[in-house]
Amino acid sequence: MIIIRNLTHVYAGTRRQKARTALHDLTLEIPERSFCILSGPNGSGKSTLFRILCGLATPTGGSVTVGGHDLFAEPAAVRRLMGVVFQSPAVDKQLSIIENLRLHAELHGLRGAAFQERADEALAWTDIKARLGDRVDTLSGGLARQVELAKCLLTRPTVLLLDEPTTGLDPASRRAFLGALHRLQRERAMTVLMTSHVFSEAEDADSVAIMQDGRLLAHDTPAALKAQLGQEVVVVRPRSPAVMLDALRRDFDRPVLVHGDELRIEDVPPAEAVVLVEQILTRYRGDVLSIAIKQPDLDDVFVHVTGRTGAVPQTTPKDQKPEDFKPEDQEMRA
Amino acid sequence: MSGQTTTALAPAVWALARREFVRFIRQPQRVIGSLGQPLLFWVFLGAGFTPSFNPPGMEGMTYLEYFYPGVLMMMILFASIFSTITVIEDRDQGFLQGVLVAPVPRMAIVLGKVFGGASIALFQAFILLIAAPFLDTPLPLASLPLLVAAMVLTAVGYTALGFSIAWSMRSTAGFHAIMMVFLMPLWLLSGALFPVAGAPMWLQVVMAINPVAHAMTLLRGPFYATPAELLTTPAYLTGLAVVVVWVALGLWVSAVRVGAREKGAATA
Structure with missing residues (x-):
């Protein structure tokens, strides 16, 4: 479960640019085991919020609790719970699929038989099982995304953050990716927060949060929002x-x-x-x-x-x- | 899942360092380029300068021989520093953010890159070391461990320095610029190309405070003295202290930079 309270983030001004407030006193709760889509136009503060949630930036004010741990006081504890899928895939394109998985596993302290078991589990739903020795830069965009997601699943995260993971995918790959993601979320009882500016992707979500100008405008189920x-x-x-x-x-x-x-x-x-x-x-x-x-x-x-x-x-x-x-x-x- | 919140340091460092080396070996042009350049420098400059090289107190030494430890230094410098350019590429291509959100000690991120880069540099330098027994003054075998230790220390020092510079840079072009105006002079004024003794006074002062000159002392010493002699020479011990401090400082600054998260500014 993710609890965001009164989050404010200001980008310091420079000589050419005025200071800009990217998040205004944002409060948002994402219940455990739910699938939340975070939406908003470009410049609405989604990316800033995402960077804060995955621990890459600390905000001007406010608090974030993930799975009971304070994100700013215990970043390492939160990192252990969390899987993050970035907009630009965080894989080494010059390494093979299996090398990428092994490297990620080792960063999480998983090796040997434990790694093998987790890898089989994380790859079960994918279409890349026959290509594990191939370098990632030889894969299509859709398959590269699967590598990225499989990599995150290795560590059995309870919270999964995804930043516009379907950007650059063709409609068929997009549907396949989202289908897999929804199924995995249910099977593994994960709490998922995914940013997206494609609203058709939000129809199957448990809740949709809409941001604009750094503020939360609405957060409800798709049905309630449409009503x-x-x-x-x-x-x-x-x-x-x-x-x-x-x-x-x-x-x-x-x-x-x-x-x-x-x-x-x-x-x-x-x-x-x-x-x-x-x-x-x-x-x-x-x-x-x-x-x-x-x-x-x-x-x-x-x-x-x-x-x-x-x-x-x-x-x-x-x-x-x-x-x-x-x-x-x-x-x-x- | 283990009860600790962060992964142990050593396995994470090993995994990241191994990745650096694997990437290096898979780019043959990088291997050829970094081996070829210092070798050509050595052969051409060595052959060209030998007739005019006659500094006081070094009668009978060919420039090819004088320049040899300098080329070793150059190889380690270039290979170490260039390997840290990959920090910028890692950030650019998204790989780095994946490592930053992993529950690894921040020092592991530094050491993974530093040891990976240093091992690439040492791999090349050891190949050049094959030429050592064929010099006019062969390397005393007993001093070999000291030479290797000096090479390792220097390689780690350079990569740590390169890492701390590259961390906040956003373009490889900018890194090349820094390299040319800052790192290249460090090497030029280290005694690698010409001896300190004959240089003008102001240059001698610059060379005395240049840490690379001290590393050069560590690297050149083993060719001409036994370990027992070196370890009682004040210049050698000073050099050792300077380089050790340099390595420790480089690693510490790098770890601080990696650990610093981008902070929101105070409310406007």
Whole structure:
């Protein structure tokens, strides 16, 4: 179980750059044996949080407890519980698969027969069993990921951290990797925290945490998050978002959210959605590039959650950088 | 699973050092390059300078012979320091973060790299040592252990120095630059190329405070004296003390750097 309390991390400023707060008083609890996906746009603080959790950085303030051990007071105890899969694979590409596994095992004090047994166990689910003597740089991206995960499983971690492990994988390898990961998590009763910006990956997770600007915006089960959006979502992509936003707000008595160049009307009952689309098209056919009715998925949840706190911009949202904190935002949350 | 929180030092060091050596052997161009360069230096410079080499008190010594321990030193220096460039590559390619999150003593991460790098350097230096019996003044057999000890100490000292420099560097190009303006002069002014005695006063002062010059004393001594003589020579003992302090300091600084985690700044 991972307990993160009031975590704050500030990157010191330099002459050219102002000090930047990457994490703002973040509190998050991940129950034992659960699979949590940590999501958020680029620059939301995911990577900073990840670096702190795996013990590579110490925060400005706050505490982290992993499996009952204080991460900052007893880093070695936490390292022993934890397996970490990094975004750039932490394997030596010039060594063979089995050499990489052996090296990792030795760093954890596993040798001889104990290593052999663990290696068989850690490799059982993979497709690399026949290629153990091959150098890692001869493997495809998907297989290299399997090496990385197998390597972490050698030490039987109770907590597994993964940083965007599916980056750079084709859709088939991505599905295969995630399938294996979910199965292993259940079989071995591991607590898994995985960062990802692909929301479709989060559908099978026990919980999804959404971060933005270093803050936790939501943490709940995928079903509960989707329920927040109610029934159906009408998504309009207009020629001019600013003009259309005014028009929609004037014509229909419904809240309209802006996300990028899209306008969204959420929580529309199924019977009314088609009528709404028809009305918009009748009035503004020329100004609409595309329009759709969607069942809310986690992508929509993300838009909903992050859009709401982004204090709907009136102009094009390009100037909305993650570093810019609008004063009214802070007050809203205070 | 064992009750301790960290893995024992020795197995972790052994695993990491072995990896360094295996990687080295698997890159034949690295082996050829690091062997070939000092050898060419020795043969060309030695042959070229011998006619004009006539320092006071060394009558009859060819430059080829004078330069031999200097080439040994150069080989150890280059091979040791270059092997620590892999710290930067390890970080770049992601391997290092995997080691940092493993429950190993931080000193094991330093010693693994240092012993691995030193063994690569010694592997090459020992090959060059085959030439020693064919010099005009052959190495006294009794002094061989002292020579080997000097080589080991120097190799460990250089790799520890290289490690502490490479740790915070993000590009290998930057490391090469440091190497040329900082490490190369250390070797040039160590007495490897020319004797201290004939140099101008200011150069003699620089050479006296240069730790590599002291390592050079350790390396050159065994060729011309017995262990009994060396161990009563003040210059040799001073050199030994300097090099031992250098090794200890290098390892300590490296371990401190590895142990330091990036810290969040105070709240803005």
